[in-house]
Amino acid sequence: MHDVTSRERIAGLVLARPRNLLGMEPFMADVVQGIEEVFADRRVSLLIEFAADTAGEIEIWRRWATHRHVDAIIMVDLRAEDPRLAELVQLGVPAVLLGGPRLQAPITNVLVDNAEGARAAVRTLADLGHRVIARVSGPRDMLHCQARDAAFLATCAEQGVAGRLVEGDYSEDAGRDVTRELLTGSEVPTAVVYDNDLMAIGGLAVAKELDVAVPEQLSVIAWDDTAVARLANPPLSVVTVDVHGLGTVVGEALLEVMDGAGVTTYQVPKPTIRLAGSTARRAGS
Template sequence: MDNLTPGTTAAPRFAIAVQSKNGPHGTDPFFEELLTGMEEALDQHGATVFLRQFSSYQDELDAYPLWAESGAVDAVVVVDSQDEDSRAGLCVKLGLPVVVLGGPAGDGVSLVDVDNSGAMEMAVDFLADLGHKTIGRVSGPAHLHHTKSRSLAFEQALAARDVTGLSAEGNYSAESGAARTRDMLSGAKRPTAIVYDNSIMAVAGLEAARRLGLKVPEEVSLLAWDDGPHCRLADPPLSVVSLDVYELGRIVAAVLMQTYSGALQTVVHVPTARIVQRGSTSGWPSAGSDSKLADPALRPRP
């Protein structure tokens, strides 16, 4: 995805470093849309951005001194923050301008803050308002900062609405989305709705539910995180927690340019996402007088 020739370009060049263990970033619609927004905004300044994937946290750490020393990269975007994360601090020490996407903030670091907690609370409220009393969640990797924020908000929102929750950890891949959905829907206490931490897992979860013989949304409602063509083209189309990822990319690009130009510790708060309801969610019980569907414990096993 990139072709670095150190020291040969005068135009600003920015990098987003990701780790393969944290998800299929190269094919994730979120990152595709994010990069599209960034590229179009940066093109106005003659700047470019590339996505570089690393196999481990240490490999990513090792790249920053090389980038700073060679001048091959002029600023970086740090994503998928985690506990005891030293990447942004290292970039500051190296004199490499850095923008953190999603938080947390740090000294000498610019921040594009995404309200993951508010969006998760909105998701639970949406499903609870539809009458769902048992809500499942397939999360991203548990060690990530934004996963922790969503998990805490999920538990707090469940308690506030007196709703039962079930959680399972995925890794943003289709395989994990399908596997965690099968586990939840085959358990003794099945959720009547599931929210997924990304759209790839949600689309796979839809197919897994169908293979179990369950109707969506009549027997289980599904809610994806982030929108995309594959959500709109699914059958039924997936309801989503929708953040304008293209516009997010443009915002990140603007903060990158400001930080690269010397405006360190620029902080921008992105507006909270919204719910777009489509065919994968409905009120519960959605089958009217059919008590077997109204109580998941009484439904026939797939």
């Protein structure tokens, strides 16, 4: 892009989030910490901005490219028919995509096996005797949510359990709203798998409000092993990926693309389930 020998290089990250999800959720905070750990003492900085949607994200990218503000871009939350991929090609800025899935596209990709996490969650709960399991997803146009949805439903069928899907937006408020619907509906689940820790925290609050004991009456598993999950009451069982380690992989990938490396696919270890106080065997099973 331009001479970087006399100044720090900069990697840019735009987070497109709904207005009711203020700031950075714990997952991204841990990823950012991992990236910045790699950047320390490398004369590389991380620039973060927020947008309301992907159109706003693209506008920020264009501003960055026009004024040569960044030397690489981090893209997250790939969506169906995502216009950002073509935009990155047109802008010509080196980029790294976090989260996959595997692409036939000119962009370095850090892959996470989202389907395996969903399969592991359902199998764990089925082994504990749960026969009605709900999944609270993030926005369904995100491809990693679609991968989790498909694997969740397929594994529910494989295990002979009833699976329900409801959509949230990653906010604690969404977790509250959809959990209230689930716990006051006609077919009440005995277990819920949430797509992130904040929605699970909202779910725990509603369960307490409705006098549904966790884990005695309702088991909960949340995506991602964050401090929020560990400090919840009770501590959340999680679909665990080393999120900080994921950030370090992204950081190393960014250094490579800024140095002119070709398109690369990075694999991270498959997610597993770590049980904690929010999950138990279904009563009577």
